[in-house]
Amino acid sequence: MKILFVLPRMVGGGVERVTLNLATALRQRGAECRLALRRAEGEMLAEAQQVFASVDILTDVSLWQFIPRLTALIDTAQPTHIITAFTDIGLLTWIARRRGKAKVPIIHGIHNTHAFANRRPGMIGLLRYLLNRQLDRLLYPRVDAIVCVSKGIEAEVKACCPSAASYTRTIYNPVATKVQIAHCLQNPRQRERHAGPWRIVGLGRLTEQKGFDVLIKAAGLLPASPPWQIDIYGDGPLRAVLQQSIQRHGLQDRITLHGYTTDPASALDHADVFVLPSRHEGFGLVLVEAMLHGAQVIATDCPQGPREILQSGRIGQLVPVENTRALAEALQGTMRRKFWIDSAELQNRASCFSTEESTEQWANVLNELNHSPKNLLGGRQL
Template identity: 30%
Template sequence: MKIRYMLVHAYGMGGTIRTVVNQANAMAEAGHDVEIVSAVRRRTKPQFEIDERVKVWALVDQRDGVVPDSFARKVWRRARGKIVPYGEFAAHYFTQRVESALIDYVSSVQDGILVTTRPALNLISARRGSSKAVRVAQEHMNLASYHPAVREHITRYYGSFDAVAVLTETSRKEYRAIFKDMPIVRIPNAVPMEHRKHSDHSNPIVIAAGRLVPQKGFDMLIPAFASIAQAHPEWKLQIFGTGPLQQKLQNRIDKQEMGDRITLMGRSDRLHEELAKASIYALSSRMEGLPMAMIEAMGHALPIVAFDCPTGPADVLTPGKDGLLVPRRDVPKLGEALSQVMSDADLRRRMGAAAAETARGYTPQVVMPLWEELYTALLNRAPIAHDYGAVRH
């Protein structure tokens, strides 16, 4: 079958880009004709490895005209398109020129599967795409996390899709409340688990990973760890990632006088090795879609300590079995949970083993057949089960 995936910037970094590239690679490996269409291009080479059988190309080449995001937002206010609403996280990409190129493209697709991967692209496909192609909207964040204007547009226009794919059962319930009859399928992102070395839970390191942005909540993780650091003098916290909050987070570390215990590690090309050397994974996010880094940590048999943020952690974890969940944004409780797991090596080993077993449900071998079966059914206009992709216990 012919499958076209659309991304805002297929040549960039980010969780959605990585997971869509993984999907495209798997579909090409299965023998399908696969393309990745990027709205814009700001780098010469993709940052993730793409199968040579996958065609990658861009609608608007911006390699000679990249400007800082802050300036891009000012330009967008003067030259914004007509479809993407204010409040969409990536709205500043969608100038009149970019929107026009996207409209021309989606209206030209007359066959196969067209998969769009965030609200801006979804809305353009929903409003201007041809009904001759099977159109699937992927949602990588929970509905409640979007700006009200984005949610209003989703409610108004997503009904024209053949299916909406979400990552968790919580998200399925959100969309099901709006779209009673349209297929809302739950298909998680796939996480390869081959050759994952398991932690032996002996190294006194708490690890966290993600962009240094407000969403990831590292400004709460730092004081949570600091609050119990004196009781666990051998333990350290390592935070991997880069982003605009780096200096503010470092200032917070310095203010807590934790410079010798908490380290901003930057970006690592060997994060899997670092996960295997750690003993606990901490997730302090204010919101998630499906926490990929957390699932990857579980694949290394790390027990999880996480905020019960919407959505994601509670859709993956069984509290007390493979990790601990605490009320979202409750910094003292997060510290207490970290302390509990730090204090008990047997608990770490028991939860870590259960975490590794949970992670098996997110391997490509489990996930990719769900996509292939969905696309085949949609092309054949076959009915889609109301609980398609539901976790079976």
């Protein structure tokens, strides 16, 4: 089985991390995985070059070069399946496939919500959002399978395009292997914390979506006692803006922007509390990773993902989106142990999102679309 993944670039985001995890697992099952990128950009590019059998950069100049170059790549590489993400890339890939000779099936992965919250500020952001929804309706009937990363997104897709309901399903993101999960379960967090300030961690791209500006404002409402510090890992276009906000609130000694990290597990392993202050999500990969490491978790009740993961707030606090006071109160509640979940329960919930389970379900989708009678990846037949 030869699988071609198509993405715009390899920035340090959840889509890219999931793609690397999935490709690694599929290669272990014997699949040949190849990656096509529109641009040679992103913090994860070097890692992608290690994971994939080959990485093809289609164009760094003009978008119009993308389609003919992708068509040529598909005809030359002759993949058995194509996996895409992002609506514009999905449409361009469908056009490229149609122009070529190969009639390879396209599986389109949807990693983010269709909710109105998923829009950029201003009139341009609104127009882009409305255009994307029209492009969604154009793309979804034309692909061969749609894989959503949460039940909430699956419901959105079926409402947007009822004709796609029969080939739309949810497969939760591959977070960690069973070996990694077992290692974490063998080392549960103790109820008693180490001495020193509470370590509050945020991790993600420094963009409007991730809501770190809200976390900084909420930190400005926290009392000095018990002592605390906030470590934010990630990079992105809003880094300078966030640093200015930290200085404006006088929190230079309390909040540190560490930049992109190649070892998120280490950051999460030392976290007492993990905060996901996003305005919207598709799933919330890093939220599950934090739970796996036994950290207490707080997330916004944004569309979609966190509510599913945290079982409607049973095993982690959910706060309204962009509500700085509610977020500050949730942080205080955790540090004062008014809301506390045993680390073993958090880790057991996180263990439901294993790479093996996710890959098995992906294998089902691939085998269902494979016209060969041989079940190449060992997945259960649907």
